[in-house]
Amino acid sequence: MPAVVISGKGCSLNVSKLSRGVVLKILYPILMLVAAFMKSRKESFQHAIIRMNNRLVRAEKTRTKKILILLPHCLQISDCEIRLTHNIYNCKRCGRCEIRDLIEITDAFKLNLSVATGGTLARKIVQELRPEAIIAVACERDLSSGLVDTFPIPVLGIPNERPFGPCFNTRVDLDKVKEAITFFGRD
Numbered sequence: 001m002p003a004v005v006i007s008g009k010g011c012s013l014n015v016s017k018l019s020r021g022v023v024l025k026i027l028y029p030i031l032m033l034v035a036a037f038m039k040s041r042k043e044s045f046q047h048a049i050i051r052m053n054n055r056l057v058r059a060e061k062t063r064t065k066k067i068l069i070l071l072p073h074c075l076q077i078s079d080c081e082i083r084l085t086h087n088i089y090n091c092k093r094c095g096r097c098e099i100r101d102l103i104e105i106t107d108a109f110k111l112n113l114s115v116a117t118g119g120t121l122a123r124k125i126v127q128e129l130r131p132e133a134i135i136a137v138a139c140e141r142d143l144s145s146g147l148v149d150t151f152p153i154p155v156l157g158i159p160n161e162r163p164f165g166p167c168f169n170t171r172v173d174l175d176k177v178k179e180a181i182t183f184f185g186r187d
């Protein structure tokens with residue numbers, strides 16, 4: 001969907017951003033209410049919200065280098081004892097999990113990278129770093145609620161891969177992360 005901008009006297013309204021607000025602040029709570037009675041559909045509803053959000057964020061065409069990459073702690077392999085929550089650069093870069101690759105990617109683009117153990121910490125990181133755009137990796141539940149919390153900041157959400165089930169040794173498609181970085185940071 002193209003970004004439609006309606007301009008009036010001193011006012012400019014980005015229709016894509018407005019639509020994103022409707023999706024996140026109105027449609028999302030309605031779907032979660034419906035999901036309370038249709039529990040098996042909850043994750044597919046959350047996935048649909050993320051997809052709609054991403055489409056609308058892309059239509060807004062935000063360009064910025066002030067990007068925050070926000071990761072879930074379950075990307076770190078479970079038997080690694082290094083604490084990454086307050087400083088992801090504690091990682092020894094052994095390569096047993098994708099944290100090393102994500103550090104290398106974000107270093108190459110000179111971006112902020114953080115691991116959050118939950119919504120409260122994620123909100124704190126966003127408040128401190130004040131990014132102009134976010135690339136967030138998480139499960140559908142945390143991603144969809146995080147999109148609502150951080151609106152109107154444009155966030156591209158990338159659901160993680162969970163080959164061993166939820167919250168355990170999860171993975172992310174690194175090409176999707178790189179594509180999202182180049183989307184926001186393109187010249």
Ligand code: SF4
Binds near residue numbers: 080081091092095098
């Ligand atoms: S790359 Fe190695 S040191 Fe870094 S978080 Fe993963 S397992 Fe731990």
